[in-house]
Amino acid sequence: MAEVYRANDELLERDVAVKVLADVFAEDVEIRQRFMREALAAARLSGQPHVVTIYDVGEHDGRPFIVMAYMAGGSMEERLRQGAQSPAQALTWLEQAAAALDTAHREGIVHRDVKPGNLLLDGADVVHVGDFGIARAAGLVSLTTPGTVLGTAGYISPEQAAGVSAGPASDRYALGVVAFELLTGRRPFAAETPTAEALGHAHGRLPRIHEVNPALPRPLDTVFDRALAKAPDDRPATCRELVAALREAFWATEAATAVLPGPVPTVVEAGRGRRRSRLPYQAATAALALALLGVGIGIGVSRGDGGGP
Incomplete structure (x- = not known):
């Protein structure tokens, strides 16, 4: 185009x-x-x-x-050609994309085509969301008609596949697909044709992520069940909520906490309204956990169409 x-x-x-x-x-x-x-x-x-x-x-x-x-780092799609990303890298990129999409939603803008090719990287490997080419902005006349499908089959939400108008929950669904791909090396409903893949989003059973990659923690299945729910109302309320749930699923697996950077989850003290941060592991404990990870997390991935600038 x-x-x-x-x-x-x-x-x-x-x-x-x-x-x-x-x-x-x-x-x-x-x-x-x-x-x-x-x-x-x-x-x-x-x-x-x-x-x-x-x-x-x-x-x-x-x-x-x-x-x-100009985005000197290319697109996330290009990085996925090299294989799936580490959980640490995936979560960092997802948090950055989530921040942009949540901002857009607060402004009344729905992207409608969230995919790795539209998640661009600058020279420092920081994500910037681009290509609002089929975005619907509040206050602007819609250029789509009922029954028109806009989006990319690999990342399209069930409602978009059915020709129903997309909303913020559609973007959150697509970000969930990107997350699945970053962590496993494949899209959840990958098929031989775009039509078959779109039908998978609309009616297919979501594969268990730990079955696709046994090195990933089982609690992720619950997160993806919600992120990729067929009904928009059953999905997380924001993109940040989705990514926070992914991070917490890794924290729930004790060994993974040694390799995941970023925000430390908070816990609420019994009987109190204020929160406190978990104390970081001592260096010796972290070293032991890292040693135990020798058999741990290994991953791989792919892309959609169109690259970023």
Whole structure:
């Protein structure tokens, strides 16, 4: 639908990515509107943490364009070609993507196409969510009609597969699919055709994650049962809640706590309203746990379509 070029801003001396609507689509009024809606939706979020920054929007020779921050690290999709990621890396990336998506939802923006190819990495491997090309923004006229399916089959929610209008819960479902892929090396309903995969999301039985990768803790099954629930109301209330549940499932497996960085879970003291942090393991205990992990976590993964700038 669009072509992405790497360019140099000579005035500000920085590399940028320029997304230009493909010439074959430039004459289609609806597609032009959708492309410009991407720019408007993204601009509303520009400057927020973990959202690709938009610098300029315009038109050249009848073709709309968007100038945005250049992501030197490529996309998460490209990283998944190398195999599944470690739990530590997966959780870090998921937390960053969750922050951006929750911000978008508070602004009334639904991404509708969350997938590794739209989770871009900067030079420091920090995630920035991009490509709101089929996002629906509150206050903007919808360009979709009932029964229209927009999204990528590998990450599409059951309601989107049925042609029902997507909401924030649809994005949370897609992030859950990304999480499953990061940790196991495969999408939960991977199939030979996009149609078969979409049908899997709509009607298929979710595979047990510890059966796909026995090194992963069993408590993750409960988390994914909720994250990938068929009914939107049965899913976590926010993306951050989803990622927090994933992290807690690893903390529930004592050996895994030695290798997972990031926020330390809090526990509530009996009879008190305030919370306290768990004390970190002593160095000797951590070293022993790491040694025991010699037979532990090993993982692998794949991608969707389209890369980031």
